[in-house]
Amino acid sequence: MELFRDLFISGLTKGSIYALIALGYTMVYGIIALINFAHGEIYMIGAFTALIASVILGQLGLAGWGLLISAGAVAAIYAAMYGLTVEKIAYKPLRHSSRIAPLISAIGMSIFLQNYVQLAQTPNFLIFPDLVPEIDFLAPIAHIVNKNQLIIWLVTIFLMAALTLIVKHTRLGLAMRAVAQDRDMARLSGVNIDRVISATFVLGSALAAVGGLLIGCYMQQIDFYIGFLAGMKAFTAAVLGGIGSIPGAVLGALVLGFAESFAAGYISSDYEDVVAFVLLILILIVRPGGLLGQTQTQKV
Amino acid sequence: MTRESAHQTAGLNWKRELALSLLTALWLGLLTGPLLVCRLNPTDGSIVYRWPLLFYVAGGGFILSSVWRLLLARRNLRRRRAEVALQGPKRTWVDLLLASRRRCQGLWLVMLFLISLPFWASPYTVNILITALIYITLGLGLNIVVGVSGLLNLGYVAFYAIGAYTYALLNYYFGLGFWLCLPLGALTATILGLLLGFPVLRLKGDYLAIVTLGFGEIVRLLLTNMEVTRGPRGLANISPPGLFGLDLNALVKPRLLTWLPLDPNMDMNKVFLFFIMLALVVLTILAVFRLENSRLGRAWLALREDEIACQAMGINRVRAKLTAFALGATWAGLAGVVFASQVTFINPTSFTFMQSVMILSIVVLGGMGSIPGVIIGALVLILLPEELRAFADYRMLLFGAAMVLMMVFRPGGLIQSVRQVYLYQPAQPPDKGQS
Amino acid sequence: MSFGGLLALDQVDFQIGAGSITALIGPNGAGKTTFFNCLTGIYIPTSGTITLNQPSGPRQLHGLRPDQVTTLGLARTFQNIRLFNDLTVLENVLIGCHCRMKAGLLGALFRDRKTRAEERAMAEFSYQLLDRYGLGGAANELTKNLPYGAQRRLEIVRALATRPSLLLLDEPAAGLNIGETRELEDLIHIIRERESLSVLLIEHDMSLVMSISEQIYVMEYGRVIARGTPEVIRNDSRVIQAYLGEEA
Numbered sequence: 001m002e003l004f005r006d007l008f009i010s011g012l013t014k015g016s017i018y019a020l021i022a023l024g025y026t027m028v029y030g031i032i033a034l035i036n037f038a039h040g041e042i043y044m045i046g047a048f049t050a051l052i053a054s055v056i057l058g059q060l061g062l063a064g065w066g067l068l069i070s071a072g073a074v075a076a077i078y079a080a081m082y083g084l085t086v087e088k089i090a091y092k093p094l095r096h097s098s099r100i101a102p103l104i105s106a107i108g109m110s111i112f113l114q115n116y117v118q119l120a121q122t123p124n125f126l127i128f129p130d131l132v133p134e135i136d137f138l139a140p141i142a143h144i145v146n147k148n149q150l151i152i153w154l155v156t157i158f159l160m161a162a163l164t165l166i167v168k169h170t171r172l173g174l175a176m177r178a179v180a181q182d183r184d185m186a187r188l189s190g191v192n193i194d195r196v197i198s199a200t201f202v203l204g205s206a207l208a209a210v211g212g213l214l215i216g217c218y219m220q221q222i223d224f225y226i227g228f229l230a231g232m233k234a235f236t237a238a239v240l241g242g243i244g245s246i247p248g249a250v251l252g253a254l255v256l257g258f259a260e261s262f263a264a265g266y267i268s269s270d271y272e273d274v275v276a277f278v279l280l281i282l283i284l285i286v287r288p289g290g291l292l293g294q295t296q297t298q299k300v
Numbered sequence: 301m302t303r304e305s306a307h308q309t310a311g312l313n314w315k316r317e318l319a320l321s322l323l324t325a326l327w328l329g330l331l332t333g334p335l336l337v338c339r340l341n342p343t344d345g346s347i348v349y350r351w352p353l354l355f356y357v358a359g360g361g362f363i364l365s366s367v368w369r370l371l372l373a374r375r376n377l378r379r380r381r382a383e384v385a386l387q388g389p390k391r392t393w394v395d396l397l398l399a400s401r402r403r404c405q406g407l408w409l410v411m412l413f414l415i416s417l418p419f420w421a422s423p424y425t426v427n428i429l430i431t432a433l434i435y436i437t438l439g440l441g442l443n444i445v446v447g448v449s450g451l452l453n454l455g456y457v458a459f460y461a462i463g464a465y466t467y468a469l470l471n472y473y474f475g476l477g478f479w480l481c482l483p484l485g486a487l488t489a490t491i492l493g494l495l496l497g498f499p500v501l502r503l504k505g506d507y508l509a510i511v512t513l514g515f516g517e518i519v520r521l522l523l524t525n526m527e528v529t530r531g532p533r534g535l536a537n538i539s540p541p542g543l544f545g546l547d548l549n550a551l552v553k554p555r556l557l558t559w560l561p562l563d564p565n566m567d568m569n570k571v572f573l574f575f576i577m578l579a580l581v582v583l584t585i586l587a588v589f590r591l592e593n594s595r596l597g598r599a600w601l602a603l604r605e606d607e608i609a610c611q612a613m614g615i616n617r618v619r620a621k622l623t624a625f626a627l628g629a630t631w632a633g634l635a636g637v638v639f640a641s642q643v644t645f646i647n648p649t650s651f652t653f654m655q656s657v658m659i660l661s662i663v664v665l666g667g668m669g670s671i672p673g674v675i676i677g678a679l680v681l682i683l684l685p686e687e688l689r690a691f692a693d694y695r696m697l698l699f700g701a702a703m704v705l706m707m708v709f710r711p712g713g714l715i716q717s718v719r720q721v722y723l724y725q726p727a728q729p730p731d732k733g734q735s
Numbered sequence: 736m737s738f739g740g741l742l743a744l745d746q747v748d749f750q751i752g753a754g755s756i757t758a759l760i761g762p763n764g765a766g767k768t769t770f771f772n773c774l775t776g777i778y779i780p781t782s783g784t785i786t787l788n789q790p791s792g793p794r795q796l797h798g799l800r801p802d803q804v805t806t807l808g809l810a811r812t813f814q815n816i817r818l819f820n821d822l823t824v825l826e827n828v829l830i831g832c833h834c835r836m837k838a839g840l841l842g843a844l845f846r847d848r849k850t851r852a853e854e855r856a857m858a859e860f861s862y863q864l865l866d867r868y869g870l871g872g873a874a875n876e877l878t879k880n881l882p883y884g885a886q887r888r889l890e891i892v893r894a895l896a897t898r899p900s901l902l903l904l905d906e907p908a909a910g911l912n913i914g915e916t917r918e919l920e921d922l923i924h925i926i927r928e929r930e931s932l933s934v935l936l937i938e939h940d941m942s943l944v945m946s947i948s949e950q951i952y953v954m955e956y957g958r959v960i961a962r963g964t965p966e967v968i969r970n971d972s973r974v975i976q977a978y979l980g981e982e983a
Contacts, residue, residue: 035506052338055347081331093708099505101711104664107657108703115697120335124342239510270525277514284511285499587844594843595836602819602830609817614805614834614897
């Protein structure tokens with residue numbers, strides 16, 4: 001029973017991180033039908049930026065929760081900037097081309113960013129300090145749930161609530177939903193398409209960056225390659241849940257997190273990574289649109 | 301006259317352009333600041349500040365931003381003009397080259413040159429050429445799937461790996477030779493292609509892409525973790541292809557050394573492999589050419605253009621997709637077997653997602669759906685990095701940038717759409733030629 | 736035919752005679768194209784049967800895939816032209832010949848005598864077909880360069896290449912001017928004679944419908960509200976109400 005509990009908790013944690021990244025994938029796909037391969041790299045850049053920011057801000061005297069939050073803010077802002085720039089360079093010029101051109105461009109951008117960080121920083125691991133301060137009331141159950149896990153869950157829930165609020169109750173959210181449904185009609189209705197798309201990238205990137213910060217604190221190390229792995233898994237999660245659907249991304253991420261955790265615990269940790277892709281193929285066979293995706297009957 | 305063309309004739313607004321470039325330079329400097337300037341020391345966590353880099357970025361950004369906007373504006377203008385004009389099947393220099401009467405003679409010369417190559421070039425050259433030929437085969441195989449049929453396969457490397465590992469395993473555990481394993485490797489890959497294809501081919505384009513990507517990763521992960529494939533330790537001592545059990549190095553080499561400017565370090569097995577691969581490539585080109593210009597090839601084109609209309613023409617789309625998919629897998633399997641015998645040691649690190657990206661780039665950047673395009677794409681992608689050894693560290697960086705730039709400015713690839721169209725001359729048997 | 740909770744086709748009952756020209760009319764959203772899609776296998780009807788009478792006997796079409804339906808002799812054109820734009824006119828028609836050809840993978844690879852003869856024959860046939868209906872000169876043009884009227888005609892010729900016994904035309908006159916519509920009318924008559932098939936068309940152009948049809952079916956909200964000759968339909972009160980609202 002203890003094993004189950006531990007696996008459940010670690011699955012929930014993983015799923016939360018995947019959710020933060022998967023949301024970016026699903027929002028971008030919903031709005032411009034593009035698989036943003038570079039998104040995983042944004043997550044990684046967020047982690048690196050958070051690390052650098054934490055060192056500098058630490059030297060300037062910040063500590064504890066203040067340091068954590070400000071490092072997160074800096075990382076989110078920078079990730080948003082990167083997301084905007086990537087969109088402007090690699091995706092915007094290709095908005096009216098075939099399906100495969102943006103895909104290749106996205107892959108190229110992903111390769112570029114990965115190597116950029118590798119060359120700019122280091123190909124080796126970097127130690128990431130645990131920036132999360134001690135939480136006193138957690139002490140008695142610290143062996144079950146540690147502070148990092150708790151923070152990850154709380155932050156994820158908070159950010160998802162915030163995102164849902166934005167999408168459902170603000171004008172921007174309305175515009176986003178409109179553009180996702182029918183771009184031309186939205187434009188004719190006066191929506192500034194460019195700004196909406198940029199906003200989508202900003203939101204998605206910021207979420208991923210926070211995920212990067214949190215994973216850094218949790219695993220206490222990062223390297224330039226984490227974006228690729230996490231990105232693929234998170235994207236698999238988004239597809240699993242039904243790409244384009246925000247609740248789908250979260251659901252898919254949680255399903256994936258749990259599946260991986262339990263597979264690693266009960267079967268073998270070697271095959272942990274295989275679980276994601278096998279799960280994807282199985283679910284798409286049964287439900288070609290993903291778990292929450294709508295199978296659209298074609299208009300002929 | 302529209303507002304836009306009025307601006308163009310009036311000339312550039314210099315102040316605006318200057319301001320934009322300055323802003324971009326500032327933005328890029330700010331953006332790359334943390335990661336580029338503040339280099340973290342992995343061991344002690346301290347930061348080394350490299351301020352000069354900031355100025356390089358700002359300066360470079362200023363220049364590149366201007367160039368970028370200029371090229372982008374020209375591209376958009378070109379596109380707008382093209383939309384109005386009638387488009388014919390495009391003629392490029394490759395068209396003209398292939399259409400000339402001297403085509404056959406030219407090709408014979410190239411063949412002669414290639415055949416003579418191992419007898420005077422260095423072993424390194426021969427080795428590189430074998431790799432190039434392997435990638436040409438891979439590119440042509442993937443071209444059928446992606447270029448002609450429009451099926452996005454991001455996990456093509458899986459079939460390549462299956463072919464290679466089939467030979468390696470059969471050779472390692474059972475001592476089976478190259479010639480027996482060549483068809484076996486291809487067969488295994490084909491079967492797995494069909495198995496993957498069945499459940500997956502009714503998925504929409506982007507979903508198919510991700511699932512094939514996943515499949516590629518599954519294969520790699522399984523190969524890394526299964527006992528029988530010896531994981532990362534790999535399989536070594538894979539036998540090169542034999543010629544009736546003769547030891548080519550002992551028997552043939554000494555004779556040739558006296559007559560030809562043969563490099564004494566040349567491994568005759570590699571030379572044999574080179575000729576095998578050359579033959580394979582010729583056969584592949586022939587096969588792909590015939591397939592594209594057949595009833596099946598037309599069905600694939602219809603599939604790519606419009607699936608609904610394709611079905612309305614009586615084409616079983618599942619069967620067409622499966623055939624394309626499986627055939628693509630067959631060629632990857634063949635290439636895999638040759639690869640295994642070329643490098644004599646394989647492990648899962650040779651078969652990553654990056655490989656799939658490489659092969660896909662060959663098809664897309666070389667020129668989707670065109671045979672000469674794929675060949676040139678493979679040559680460029682394989683031979684160019686070797687020439688640019690000095691920039692080795694920046695190779696992948698440049699590759700990524702090249703992919704983005706190619707898609708923005710030349711999405712048709714290096715050799716744009718050189719597709720043979722079916723030309724009909726009435727009162728004569730139909731002529732297939734370029735128009 | 737229902738989509739989830741939406742009943743798109745309600746007790747639709749059609750009889751199409753051999754060699755006849757039948758029209759299906761009705762306001763937008765009546766279910767006309769849905770009906771076509773059911774006939775051609777794009778949708779599988781949730782209830783009902785579809786029977787195609789052939790020389791070899793009646794054949795159930797229910798549940799068949801679109802390509803199987805076409806092979807059995809039921810061809811169609813589309814409301815929004817679905818031609819293969821990057822291929823030439825001849826290639827489009829050649830693809831139409833697909834279901835009447837035999838060459839497979841082996842034939843493609845080895846190009847044996849039988850395959851080559853078949854290719855030649857089909858190319859010849861396609862060209863003759865194009866020529867017969869006035870598109871011979873454009874045979875080597877890229878389809879996307881054709882003017883609109885020619886594209887509409889090409890779609891019909893392409894469907895004819897599948898040698899159907901029943902031809903479904905989905906709004907063939909959409910976007911055509913009066914002269915072109917006259918040509919279309921003649922075309923349909925010629926096709927019916929030359930290719931000995933039946934025609935079922937969805938149309939909004941009443942003059943075309945009235946002058947060409949032998950039978951007219953009128954649909955509204957998924958139901959057939961009237962059927963009969965053009966004379967009968969012209970004076971049917973339900974039809975007038977459906978098109979013009981209350982009794983005019």
